[in-house]
Amino acid sequence: MDFITTKIDGRIAKVKLSRGDGRNALSQQTMIELRDTGLMLQDQPNITAVILYTDGGNFSAGADLADSAQFDDEANLLELRHMMKLGPDMCKAWEDIEAYTIAAIEGYCIGGASALVAAMDYRILSKNGHMRLPEIGLGINMSWQTIPRLVAQIGPARTKQYVTLSEKIEPTEALNWGLVEELTDKDKAFDSALAFAERVAALPPLPVKMTKMTVNATANALSQATSHMDRDQYMLTIQTQDFKESVAAFFEKREPSFTGN
Amino acid sequence: MDFITTKIDGRIAKVKLSRGDGRNALSQQTMIELRDTGLMLQDQPNITAVILYTDGGNFSAGADLADSAQFDDEANLLELRHMMKLGPDMCKAWEDIEAYTIAAIEGYCIGGASALVAAMDYRILSKNGHMRLPEIGLGINMSWQTIPRLVAQIGPARTKQYVTLSEKIEPTEALNWGLVEELTDKDKAFDSALAFAERVAALPPLPVKMTKMTVNATANALSQATSHMDRDQYMLTIQTQDFKESVAAFFEKREPSFTGN
């Protein structure tokens, strides 16, 4: 793996994402590595706590618009639609880890990265960090089966607000809403995560795993029912003029103008 | 329409309820107009934000006990029961608007009006306002399929408390519980709602609508299952002595005395 390093220390796995640029954007390659790390951790029965952290000062800028690998001109529609499973598969791979998963968030946590931590169990945000979902503002829906996870976490009204408005959520608000469970000082997210992980790791492993899986089975009981088609909504929105306009405006550094087409 | 005026301004619809008396009680005629406005707005695909506000200093006193139109002596049981669909149909008509719906609440928001805003997406309460559900105190159940909406919004414990006790909920508590999403200064509810609506209206319309509908499909997944019979509970409670006693005591300005019959 190029961007992920995993260190296993007793019952704790420490997963570091580093793109080397402090932005840690989720390129296709990065997402493959994250998904495969999640799958690998599902196969580690002796681990009870997993920390996901990044370096360079920011958790992640989310999907990487500049990542040319995302666009494969040779792919037919079926193949393109299949490629769009990577994001939800990555989130699902992390959600299904039986160990207690902890996100240590420094700086910004944007878009797909926010979706990823919504599939985790405990989120620690440094006080200079923030959360943001820019998708709607870009003309695409929030997919990756994230909406049911957010509804379970922060309720329907705040989910609508968070997903739709595409605005920054500052640490105190993130904590009050339930987007994160703990605030910590700048540069202390990993340390706080490690302290939490150590409390988990000292416990008998079997009921730790049982608890997590039952809470997930309860809280996400209807997630597949309600969101299994969101990939096709994504396929629809990326064909709209509004999406193309938002991308163009982004690269041209101007305000977009949306028409509904 | 006698009591509702709707002004459409770009992607924003501004719906004003005015009964002219500052109480804005929900007479049968008012509810028909509100329901029909909701249905009309469902048919406006280019709108992405809807504001509901009232004038005269109070959002609404809820159902209008003095509204003689509610009692049709000629109606048989089937017709009477059919008339009782008006309230839930009004709420459902507003819930199913695909645009983001925003309630601007000045002063009190009582009973059926609280049920109506529970079917909306974002609630702004002025600091001199309050929320109250008097139904249980009057001997009738809280119907209109409102209970599942409240459980999704404020959780089971606060729903029991809010619905049962029939007591005022002051702004800070309303915000903490999640009954409303924003507090604002007196007479600023509409302005705050407009500011919010403009943030929504600047976004690409298609994913805004998708988001709302998916959150609703998730949060209300079991609402019809759990509350489709609440109209028949209502039909039962309005035949009780306790309901009659509560109405009599209200008009006689005395304390009611309940027997369970």
Place this chain on the structure above:
Amino acid sequence: MDFITTKIDGRIAKVKLSRGDGRNALSQQTMIELRDTGLMLQDQPNITAVILYTDGGNFSAGADLADSAQFDDEANLLELRHMMKLGPDMCKAWEDIEAYTIAAIEGYCIGGASALVAAMDYRILSKNGHMRLPEIGLGINMSWQTIPRLVAQIGPARTKQYVTLSEKIEPTEALNWGLVEELTDKDKAFDSALAFAERVAALPPLPVKMTKMTVNATANALSQATSHMDRDQYMLTIQTQDFKESVAAFFEKREPSFTGN
């Protein structure tokens, strides 16, 4: 209304669809009339049984590919997507009639017509009739929130088979699968439906309505959750090459050739 006539006779409403050509295809105008008839019947509290029948020897050919009104070149994406609500709204309007709804099916019952009767309560098929869903074969998904209704009615395996294969289902198989509840002789579907409706109409109306609504609330409990996005899948599929190929092949009377694009 041009194509629908409704005759109310005591507790029974008899709704006849007649396009005058024996095909009774569901043009946009026809669907509007059917939807509005469903909504009107929701407002008839004294009716307990509704018969839907057609004339000319066939129930309905389903959506009318030749219906130019379905394609409005001026419509933007939001408006086009809104127009696509007509089919699901029509089905929902019939499903929500509180009276017991009975389909009298002579001859073929295809596509959207099969979706419509899946939203009804009792289906009588004449022995020279058949059911068929051609949608998948045409490159579009089966939408109108029909799949959950079929799963409740005929189970998951037969739903996959019926929806996917796009093949005729003959009367005996339709009965065995549960696609219809009764077979009758040619030209006797209406008479059988009337006999059934009269058994219902002789019963006390209130519990008849209660029963229907509770069975629907139970059987369709998760329908909105699982299918609320199927309209967007439809919007996606109608943009595919495969859909265009299927339409072209239909008009050119040749076999289509599908590529997955």
Place this chain on the structure above:
Amino acid sequence: MDFITTKIDGRIAKVKLSRGDGRNALSQQTMIELRDTGLMLQDQPNITAVILYTDGGNFSAGADLADSAQFDDEANLLELRHMMKLGPDMCKAWEDIEAYTIAAIEGYCIGGASALVAAMDYRILSKNGHMRLPEIGLGINMSWQTIPRLVAQIGPARTKQYVTLSEKIEPTEALNWGLVEELTDKDKAFDSALAFAERVAALPPLPVKMTKMTVNATANALSQATSHMDRDQYMLTIQTQDFKESVAAFFEKREPSFTGN
């Protein structure tokens, strides 16, 4: 107990209901004994199969209209409503027995008795027997939380038909619909039940119990959600003129005439 005798034989409990008149109507006293027998059997961990049978040629005529104990003139509304829990509590007590419960049905199985066997696991009907739900015909709803059980068992369309029409279901139809799982010769229902029970009793007890409880948890997952208010619908319907008319017509041996009131 006056009407119930329970004989425990190894892992099999044989419960006989005998009112001594061949009708075995469900008087209040009978229902209390049945409920208490169900609760007692929940506390027998070593039993894996339970047979419920009756004597006198008929399984049960259902609720006993002539049973004066059902009408307590002193009871206030709360107490009367509480008494109406007896039926659903009886069904629930049998449903929650962890052992495999088998109904041996000779002759007719009517109304509340049909509701009771719907809460059991396996139903054997003698070829001269039949099933019938007369409730709707009497002007009352089918309560006791029976509708979700029937929907799980025979699907939504047949549930509507069975519950609404109040007509006899003959053995072959009962088997085809799934109302019963086995037909047997006249006077052989108990023998067939015993043969089935012995097959169950020969199996390891723990997974037998696990299987039953998981199937019930799956098939009835939403039963409480969808039917918890059906007792209040019952309280409403017994106050209607149509109910009173149906009772009067029954005792006056004439056809009832229903008005919807």
Place this chain on the structure above:
Amino acid sequence: MDFITTKIDGRIAKVKLSRGDGRNALSQQTMIELRDTGLMLQDQPNITAVILYTDGGNFSAGADLADSAQFDDEANLLELRHMMKLGPDMCKAWEDIEAYTIAAIEGYCIGGASALVAAMDYRILSKNGHMRLPEIGLGINMSWQTIPRLVAQIGPARTKQYVTLSEKIEPTEALNWGLVEELTDKDKAFDSALAFAERVAALPPLPVKMTKMTVNATANALSQATSHMDRDQYMLTIQTQDFKESVAAFFEKREPSFTGN
């Protein structure tokens, strides 16, 4: 009853648990008495509010490890598993009381006692009290079908944290999370509960009961589905080395060392 006294005062029932030692641990006998009190209160239609309180300064230490009655060496596996129903049956008996149930919590509320109050409607915690679930730390899962109740009450993330970490939750945090609904001064929990109960008791009883049951039906809609097997997880965990180690360490007053076996 040895440890429970119930005083009924108009529409209010006051249930006092007193073991006489200030710990009020939940011995098997205590749990039987609590369960039977819950069942008895289900049969009191005229009561609308129930207070559960204890004496001696602490609400309850939870299950009583020293209670020899819990271990019956003669019991076979089926009987032992049946005995393990006592806890969930106790919680269910209290959840199903139709009256509004209020827990008055002084001092600590631990383990099974926290599970019990999660099955109640309103929780008042004195400011010197705390909540704690030690089960996972002891090597056993949190059973009694408590996890779905907690998820409905405090959301998935705090449920994972509360159940897994086995740590004290102080009053302010308990209130913020939604573990309790009200804080009160030391020794004032009963008085506050009584004041709350009196507000409930002054209301018309019928809709009070309706409200509670519908909120429960909504909030716990999937509880049986998601947790009906948790007793078997318990049966599995009590056979582990880690459970035995935790008990041994407890009695030997040393730190346990867990291996995952």
Place this chain on the structure above:
Amino acid sequence: MDFITTKIDGRIAKVKLSRGDGRNALSQQTMIELRDTGLMLQDQPNITAVILYTDGGNFSAGADLADSAQFDDEANLLELRHMMKLGPDMCKAWEDIEAYTIAAIEGYCIGGASALVAAMDYRILSKNGHMRLPEIGLGINMSWQTIPRLVAQIGPARTKQYVTLSEKIEPTEALNWGLVEELTDKDKAFDSALAFAERVAALPPLPVKMTKMTVNATANALSQATSHMDRDQYMLTIQTQDFKESVAAFFEKREPSFTGN
């Protein structure tokens, strides 16, 4: 792969399982290969139909009691429990293939093999074949999250009967119950499956995939909720005396005698 060969032919994948002995028992190695084949097929977007067949005259004898690889004496409890995910992961891998999956069943289809085909879309059984679940008879529960799949497929009553009794289900009964969708002549299961697959493969691929996934999302909506703990029930049952007795009796070719321990 040692036992699986996959041949891809246009839009059809033909997967053959051959252990070379005509029994095709599901050894651990076989299950790994089947799981990995399912995962591989999830990654083939251009395939729309998958046939699973075996050679040697029988579909599969199910889990291989003689497979020493299943028992790893070095594994701790966490590792052993992790190994028990292989069965459910295999079924899930096949259920989540987006293509239409068809089982061609010659001869017997037992235990885990029956669980596997329950996760597929269409089942063809040769007339000399049969289905059987021996698990309960062996003292273990039916796990692999199979029970919800069976309830969706054959309803609750037949699921209880099929799972519990551990008896052969002959072809006609299997078809009537819905355990399989088609019967065919001896040695014709593959040919029939191929004919079916070719009908699917001729259709536009995108809506074929959409249909399957939506039916699964609907029919299995609550499967994870209701069965996520069944692995722990399995862990419990394999420690019972009854399980050991059943294995011993099997190898000693005698009747087992069960005690409930």
